[in-house]
Every structure is written in structure tokens, then in C-alpha cells.
Amino acid sequence: MSTTTTTTTAATTTTAPAPAGALSASRTTATAARVLRQLRHDPRTIALLILIPCLMLVLLRYVFDGSPRTFDSIGASLLGIFPLITMFLVTSIATLRERTSGTLERLLAMPLGKGDLIAGYALAFGFLAIIQSALATGLAVWFLGLDVTGSPWLLLLVALLDALLGTALGLFVSAFAASEFQAVQFMPAVIFPQLLLCGLFTPRSDMHPVLEAISDILPMSYAVDGMNEVLKHTDMTATFVRDALIVAGCALLVLCLGAATLRRRTA
Amino acid sequence: MNAEASIPEHPTPITPPRACAVPRTRLTAVPPESIIHHMMNYIADPPGTEPGTAPEPAVQAESLTVARGPRTVLRALDFTVPRGQITGLLGPSGCGKSTLMRSIVGTQAKVTGTLNVLGRPAGHPTLRTRIGYVTQAPSVYDDLTVRQNLDYFAAILDPGRAAATRRHDDVTRAITDVDLTTHADSLAGNLSGGQRSRVSLAVALLGTPELLVLDEPTVGLDPVLRRDLWALFHDIAASRGATLLISSHVMDEAERCHRLLLMREGEILADDTPDALRTATGADTVEAAFLHLVDEAVATARQKETTR
Numbered sequence: 248m249s250t251t252t253t254t255t256t257a258a259t260t261t262t263a264p265a266p267a268g269a270l271s272a273s274r275t276t277a278t279a280a281r282v283l284r285q286l287r288h289d290p291r292t293i294a295l296l297i298l299i300p301c302l303m304l305v306l307l308r309y310v311f312d313g314s315p316r317t318f319d320s321i322g323a324s325l326l327g328i329f330p331l332i333t334m335f336l337v338t339s340i341a342t343l344r345e346r347t348s349g350t351l352e353r354l355l356a357m358p359l360g361k362g363d364l365i366a367g368y369a370l371a372f373g374f375l376a377i378i379q380s381a382l383a384t385g386l387a388v389w390f391l392g393l394d395v396t397g398s399p400w401l402l403l404l405v406a407l408l409d410a411l412l413g414t415a416l417g418l419f420v421s422a423f424a425a426s427e428f429q430a431v432q433f434m435p436a437v438i439f440p441q442l443l444l445c446g447l448f449t450p451r452s453d454m455h456p457v458l459e460a461i462s463d464i465l466p467m468s469y470a471v472d473g474m475n476e477v478l479k480h481t482d483m484t485a486t487f488v489r490d491a492l493i494v495a496g497c498a499l500l501v502l503c504l505g506a507a508t509l510r511r512r513t514a
Numbered sequence: 515m516n517a518e519a520s521i522p523e524h525p526t527p528i529t530p531p532r533a534c535a536v537p538r539t540r541l542t543a544v545p546p547e548s549i550i551h552h553m554m555n556y557i558a559d560p561p562g563t564e565p566g567t568a569p570e571p572a573v574q575a576e577s578l579t580v581a582r583g584p585r586t587v588l589r590a591l592d593f594t595v596p597r598g599q600i601t602g603l604l605g606p607s608g609c610g611k612s613t614l615m616r617s618i619v620g621t622q623a624k625v626t627g628t629l630n631v632l633g634r635p636a637g638h639p640t641l642r643t644r645i646g647y648v649t650q651a652p653s654v655y656d657d658l659t660v661r662q663n664l665d666y667f668a669a670i671l672d673p674g675r676a677a678a679t680r681r682h683d684d685v686t687r688a689i690t691d692v693d694l695t696t697h698a699d700s701l702a703g704n705l706s707g708g709q710r711s712r713v714s715l716a717v718a719l720l721g722t723p724e725l726l727v728l729d730e731p732t733v734g735l736d737p738v739l740r741r742d743l744w745a746l747f748h749d750i751a752a753s754r755g756a757t758l759l760i761s762s763h764v765m766d767e768a769e770r771c772h773r774l775l776l777m778r779e780g781e782i783l784a785d786d787t788p789d790a791l792r793t794a795t796g797a798d799t800v801e802a803a804f805l806h807l808v809d810e811a812v813a814t815a816r817q818k819e820t821t822r
Binding site: 279352358359514 | 582583619620621622623624625635639640643645647649651652653654655656657658662666667669670671673674677701717
């Protein structure tokens, strides 16, 4: 008895367990690949994610058929807002599912760093956002006649940063939602005020001073400002760089807050 | 009574662990596929009970107390779980079995007292690759196939491109262990409840864990599957030298464990072998022994109440 047991245990323990580092590249990419693989089994979601922004832009183009200048400014702003909203929704539901299905508890009982999980999600949805934004931007600039003075690549860059911000916000609020119903309701709560105050409907300088001050601290305002900079200027302005950095900084900050809501030990 | 318990699963009573003196064919010599379809007569002498060897216990708790909100769910528990054996954690629903298991795995908050697991305090980062844990509800991704689920969890346990072939073998073995080879490419969400819980179990078998903590792994499974899984558990304990802590509220499963922890209302009523429990209480089955102990506990509690 003892001989067989000891030999087999000796054989099995030769597989050395990998240490649990703070941030492991292979665990992060494995997580991102897993999230994308999950989405691949859900082609309808992918189709909705990619087609709806394009359809909305087409709709908008013909709503403002008589005033192409209005389409230019609103269209450019929307190129920044779409990725934020869709990534917010997708991430908040996906992470909520992870929390409620028990897979999050299982993962955190395994040698997965919280940073690995968050970075994995950000990577996967960031990839999706690139496809979404590239299609929407390409459609707007080349087929719908969106008149951009600057480089469309800068539009794409802002769109990508917005998508990251949406992912970060979604991840963060999913910690406060107990069900999918609640998670979806966070969309109007978190996104709508920003949408109203970001300068899409009226220039921010025309708002009530209190609202203008609030809009100064909301990240979406800088996303829209950044888009408008690209619209009006041929090269990268200092304002554009500042706006892009603020959006990126906010995304990073909220991602860290999101990581803090992941607890290995729960009640 | 529980519907499952009434299924006549074994026409002949199972041989209790230590009573089976005739050594059967050594299990380790048999490939695992065929073991599953074997019966479970090989619970001869579990390692760690041999005289002269006193290995450090897999789990050792002293005045372990857990609070959930205002309620104290576990009250000053003292117990040990020996290595290389199957310990059954039995008791009615809501008695604190899952909380105890979560404490051992290190996912339970507000744990006080001493709780050492494999020689480290519970929840220690180095334990995360050494423990396999199955939650009560299957925790797998419904929108991934069985193999994709296992591939992902394997990549978390044993990351890196260099380990790819080892991971592949590990995943294939885990799928075979739980008898899901024919369903390896089905979406987990399309499987039956019992199949999904086996996917969840397969995840816990990845990476050859030293301690397996299984929260009601056989609930809702048909008798044949339950028998096969218990055979697998015994094989894992015998051939891989792993320790298993398995909870259940179905008492007939108790007879298949080497040791039992009987729980009720956050306290441990008994910590012994099934044989010793039956002898001590003069009962025929573990179920009768458990009921006897519960009645005794209720009586002493009432007595305390009246003398107060």
C-alpha cells in the first residue's frame, strides 16, 4: 500500500505550481481570450454591438439632411459616446454574471490576480471597441461625409479611450448591482447626466454655471471636447492631448476602483 | 425524507471502510477509465491511519468561529481533517457546512480562531494552487464549451505557453475523470444539471490538488453517477494521495467516507469513523446515529435551560 501511494504522490507533485504574481501576462491574455470566446458563442450580441452605432450614424446623417454642419459636430461627438455606452453595458452585465454565477469566487480562490482579471476584461472589450469604432468612424468619414479637419486616426484613438472608460465604469458599478435589472438601471444613472452635460446638446459655456462646473469634472465632457478638437484642427492641439490624457486617467482610476471592489473573502 | 435517500442504491449493504480486510486488486494499477465503472470495494486502509505514521493533518481548526452579519454561523469549532482520506461533512441544510468549507478555501470573511490548511493559515496565497474547490451551485461559464471552461481554468492554475501540453493532458484527464468525454465540445449551458455540476467538479480536479473541498458534489445526480463519482473520490484519495472533504446532507453517503464530521446548527456533534459512530450510539446506520446524537444534544440543551 504505502509503496504505491508514495510513488504516485511523488510523481504527481513534480508539476510545480506556478506562483501567483501581481500581474501575469499569460493569465491576463488567457482571461481576455476567454471573454472573447464567450462572446463568440453569442453572435447576436456581437452583431448588435457593431451594427447599432453604424445604423445610428446613418439615421443621424439623414435627420440632419439639411444642415451638414450640425451632423459634423454631433456625429463626431457620438463617435466618442457610442463606445462608452455599449462597453459600459456589456462590461457591467458580464462582470455581474461573473459575480453571481460563482465563477468570480472560484477564480479568486485560484492564483488569479485581481489586476489580471480586470486587465483581461479591459483587453477583450478594448479589442471589440477597436472594431466597433473603426467601422463607425470609417462609415462616418468616408460614406456619410462627416467633415473632419484632423486625422481620423485621432478620432479612433479618442473612441478607444472612451471604450476603456466605459469598460472601467461598467466594471465598477457592477459591484453595486445585485441583479441584471439593477445593472441596466445604472446606465441612465451614470451615463445620462454625462450625456446631457457633455456639450452635445448645447455648448458647455452656455450652461448654468453650476452645471458647467459639474460638466468640468465629468470625463465624458473631455471625450466630446477631444472629438471636437480633431474636427476643427488639422494637427494635435495641446487641448486635444490634455483631453485624451484626462479620459485615459479617468479610465485608469475607475479601473483601480473596480479592482478594489473585487474581494477574495466575502461574507 | 429526502427523495434521493430512498432510492435503493445498494441492494447489499456497503462494506464499511475498515471491515474490508481482504485486500482487493490494487487500484493504482488500473487505468482511471475502468475504475469509474468499478464498484467501490477498495476502501481498504486509508493512508495516514497506518501505525507509526502521524502526518500533519490537512485541516486543523481551533475555536473556529464565523459570523455572517449579526448571526454566528460557526461556534468555536475544534476539529482536524486527516490527510489522504475522505472526510464527510454531514448535517442538515443551513447548519454551516458551506460556510465551513468557504473558510477552509479562504473565501469566507470574518473568520476568527485558528484554521490551518496544509500547514498554512487558510487563505494563504500559496494554497491557491493546492486546493480544488467545488461550490454548491456549479460555477462554470455557461457560454463556453466544457473543454473551453477547463482550458481557461487550467491556464489560470498553470499559465504560460511552455505548459500548454501539460495543460492539455490535464484537461483531457479531468474530462475523462468525470465521464464527460462525449460532451467535451457541448456548451456548458446546454448540459443537464448533473452534467454541469460534473464540469464544475472537473475544474477542481485540474492541477492535481492536495486537498479537494467539495460542497455537495453528488446532489441531484442519478444513483449510477453517484456511485461512479464516489468510486472516483476513493481513487483520488488512494492513488493521488489527496485529501477530500465532501459535504452532503444525504446520510447514506456517510457510509462511503473514512471519517465523518456531523454538524448541526454551527456545531460539530461528532468527529469519528462511521463504524465507531454506529458502535458508540448502538445504531445500525449513520443516519440513525446522527438522529440519536441530535436528540441527545437537544435533550442536554433543554436540561441546561431548566436548570438555569
